[in-house]
Amino acid sequence: MSTEVQNTETQVKEKKKSEPLFSKKNIQVLKDPLNDNNPVTVQVLGICSALAVTTQVKPSFIMALSVVFVAGFANLIISAIRNTVPNRIRIIVQLVVIAALVTLVDQTLKAFVYDVSKQLSVFVGLIITNCLIMGRLEAFAMQKKPWPSFLDGVGSGVGYGLVLLFVGFFRELFGSGSLYGFQVVPQWAYDAGYVNNGLMMLPPAALFLIGIYIWIQRALNKDLVNIS
Amino acid sequence: MHNNKYTFIYAAIITVIAAVLLALAAEGLRPMQEVNIRLEKKANILSAARVDVSDKSKLEELYDANVIELVVDKKGNVLEGERAFDLEMKDELAKGDDMRLPLYLYETDEGRKVYILPLRGMGLWGPIWGFISLEDDFNTVYGANFDHQGETPGLGAEISTSEFSDQFVGKQIFGDERESVQLKVVKYGTEPNRPSEHRVDGISGGTITTVGTSDMIKNNIMLYQNYFESVKQGDEDGADEIEEEIEQAEEEAVEM
Numbered sequence: 001m002s003t004e005v006q007n008t009e010t011q012v013k014e015k016k017k018s019e020p021l022f023s024k025k026n027i028q029v030l031k032d033p034l035n036d037n038n039p040v041t042v043q044v045l046g047i048c049s050a051l052a053v054t055t056q057v058k059p060s061f062i063m064a065l066s067v068v069f070v071a072g073f074a075n076l077i078i079s080a081i082r083n084t085v086p087n088r089i090r091i092i093v094q095l096v097v098i099a100a101l102v103t104l105v106d107q108t109l110k111a112f113v114y115d116v117s118k119q120l121s122v123f124v125g126l127i128i129t130n131c132l133i134m135g136r137l138e139a140f141a142m143q144k145k146p147w148p149s150f151l152d153g154v155g156s157g158v159g160y161g162l163v164l165l166f167v168g169f170f171r172e173l174f175g176s177g178s179l180y181g182f183q184v185v186p187q188w189a190y191d192a193g194y195v196n197n198g199l200m201m202l203p204p205a206a207l208f209l210i211g212i213y214i215w216i217q218r219a220l221n222k223d224l225v226n227i228s
Numbered sequence: 229m230h231n232n233k234y235t236f237i238y239a240a241i242i243t244v245i246a247a248v249l250l251a252l253a254a255e256g257l258r259p260m261q262e263v264n265i266r267l268e269k270k271a272n273i274l275s276a277a278r279v280d281v282s283d284k285s286k287l288e289e290l291y292d293a294n295v296i297e298l299v300v301d302k303k304g305n306v307l308e309g310e311r312a313f314d315l316e317m318k319d320e321l322a323k324g325d326d327m328r329l330p331l332y333l334y335e336t337d338e339g340r341k342v343y344i345l346p347l348r349g350m351g352l353w354g355p356i357w358g359f360i361s362l363e364d365d366f367n368t369v370y371g372a373n374f375d376h377q378g379e380t381p382g383l384g385a386e387i388s389t390s391e392f393s394d395q396f397v398g399k400q401i402f403g404d405e406r407e408s409v410q411l412k413v414v415k416y417g418t419e420p421n422r423p424s425e426h427r428v429d430g431i432s433g434g435t436i437t438t439v440g441t442s443d444m445i446k447n448n449i450m451l452y453q454n455y456f457e458s459v460k461q462g463d464e465d466g467a468d469e470i471e472e473e474i475e476q477a478e479e480e481a482v483e484m
Contacts (some may be wrong), residue, residue, distance in 0.1 A: 052381070086230040086238055093242055100246040104253050111257040114264035115284075122378070 021147065030151040033159035035221070039132045040163040041214045042224060046132040049123050050164055051206040057180045060168030062109065062116045064161025066124060068154055070101045071133050075153030079141040094137045095128070102127045132160055167209045175200030269313070270295075276359035277334040277342045278371040278397075295344075296333040301326075304454030317348035317357065317448070329451055334361070342370045345452060349444025352436040353378045356387065360445060362401065366456040369411070372396040374441060384437030392431060400425040401449060409449055413442040 039045045046067075053063045077097050078085075085093050106124045109117035117124065127133065136156050141149040172178055174197045177185030185194065199205050218224045230238075270291040271281040279294075281287055297312035302325060312330035320327040332344035344361040358374035372393045379385040386392055396411075403410040403426070410426040412419075415435065419427065430438040 084238070086235040088230075089235055089239055092239065096242050096246050100250055103250050107250075107253055107257050107261070110264065111260035114261075114268065118268075121381070 026148055026151055029148050030155040033152070033155040034162065035159075035217070036224065038159045038163065038217070039135075039156050040160055041210065041217055043132075043135070045135055046130045046160055047210070049126060049130060050160070050167060050210065051203040053120055053123050054164055054167040054171055054206050055175060055201055056119075056172045056178075057165065057168040059116055059119045060164040061161075061180075062113060063120060063123065064157070064164050066102075066105045066109070067127060067130065067132070067160050068157030069105060070098065070127055071136060071153035071157040071160075072150050073101055073153070074098050074133055075136055075141040075149040076146050078137050079144060079146040079149035082142050085142075090142065091134075094134060098133055098137075099128050132156060163210065163213060166213055167206050170209055171200045171205055175205070266313075272373050272375065273332050273344055273359055274334070276344050276361045276371050276373040277336070278361075279334075294334055298331040298333060300329050300331055300452070300455040302329070302451055302454060304456075304458040306455075317346045318355070321348060327451070329455075331452070331455070332359075340364070345448060347374075347444050347448045349440050349447065351376050351379045351387075351440045352384050352434075353380070356437065356440055356444060358387075358393075358441075358444075360396065360449070366460070367400055367402050367406070369396045369399045369401065376437070379437050380434070382433075383431065384434035386431045386434055387437055387441055395428045398425075399428060401445075409446040411442075411445060413438045 033039055037043065040047065040050055049063065054060045074094070074097050078094055081093075102125065105127070106117070109120070109124060133153075133156075136153055140152045144152070169179065172180075173184065177183060177190075177194075177196050185196075197205075267284070267287060271284075271287055273295060274287070274291060275281050279290065281290075299307045299310035299312045299315065301307055307328055310328055312332065315328055315330045317330070320329065330346055332346075334342045334344055336342060341364045342361045343364070343366065344359050346357070346359055348355065348357045350356065354377040356374060356376040356379065358372065360372045361370040362368065363370050374387040374393055376385060376388060379387065399411050401409055401411045410422075411428070412422065412426060413428045413430045414422060415430050416432075428442075
């Protein structure tokens with residue numbers, strides 16, 4: 001594993017002169033977490049917030065955006081200062097950067113989308129402890145250059161967000177009969193005896209949905225079976 | 229390997245940079261946050277009077293048109309020249325006998341008067357607050373609305389749901405003597421002798437928060453007792469005084 005990392009590092013150094021911003025490798029870094037290396041379904045990181053905030057699409061979406069922002073910029077900043085960070089306090093430095101970014105996001109949400117910020121309540125603050133972000137800092141940003149790190153952060157955030165939106169979509173559709181706050185199940189369906197599924201509003205439903213997502217993903221991609 | 233001095237200086241610099249950035253952001257965004265907080269308070273006041281507040285754009289208008297703000301003291305006198313909306317129960321409760329008590333008057337579409345009282349108390353992890361509205365007998369609950377800072381999601385935090393607060397509608401605050409608050413949030417199956425108009429079902433797993441809610445209602449409503457009495461007496465003498473006050477307040481509102 002470590003020799004692999006070294007190899008890729010030397011490769012990076014060789015290519016240093018003129019690597020285009022969206023080279024094949026960088027695109028790969030961005031795309032990997034969307035499917036084959038998805039932080040939630042493959043690495044199983046950040047599950048708790050995925051259970052808690054996905055009762056509706058809107059909070060899932062805002063949460064996903066927040067995580068994309070925090071993961072992207074935390075990776076960028078940490079990667080930019082990676083050579084100056086004293087090794088003994090690197091986790092603390094990472095935490096300070098993450099906490100600062102999360103607080104920034106929290107304050108911004110309170111200013112512009114107050115009702116969503118109330119709904120997300122503590123979970124925005126808990127992005128700080130989301131293993132996804134610190135995991136990417138330790139595994140990627142501490143070794144790689146800022147631009148690929150930024151892409152990796154954004155990719156991980158989007159990969160996390162995709163799962164959130166998937167779960168939020170089904171939970172809101174079956175739990176409240178609406179999508180992004182708009183009623184989609186018509187009144188006549190309720191009159192005819194259709195009932196919203198109360199289980200969908202509870203956290204276990206998210207666990208089932210994530211399980212189904214993982215099932216489908218692994219059925220489509222056999223390489224993922226038994227790797228985590 | 230970096231030496232100790234470098235590590236310390238590095239940590240200090242990082243901390244200072246983060247602190248300055250956050251302080252700037254917090255200051256810059258505060259005006260917008262305060263607008264949101266005030267709007268939410270108005271929404272909470274209105275929803276305690278069972279007004280539909282789902283349309284945020286009409287909220288200010290609804291509030292300004294229908295709610296009259298009053299400030300009273302513990303002895304039941306109406307204080308002039310105070311803005312009820314700017315008073316925080318948190319600060320006022322700490323003032324003892326000098327406290328100024330905000331009170332909101334709402335007139336329903338059918339012309340019934342509803343008195344909305346702010347509440348503040350302690351939950352399990354932190355403060356809880358809300359509004360409760362009483363009909364003009366100062367006894368029957370017309371509506372209620374609760375919120376909290378950090379109660380446990382799914383347990384104590386359920387006090388902010390309408391499932392919980394809707395239970396208060398139609399309950400009676402006082403017994404026959406009107407001396408002590410009889411309304412109580414109780415655990416299902418306990419206190420079988422408490423009549424149904426004085427009991428509200430608690431939340432399983434959220435006992436401390438619901439007991440806090442119960443105490444909050446008891447403590448806060450007692451503060452308004454003297455005012456209620458004086459209004460009732462006034463009613464017997466002819467309710468003109470209050471009417472005048474309301475008209476005056478309405479005029480002021482129009483002028484503003």
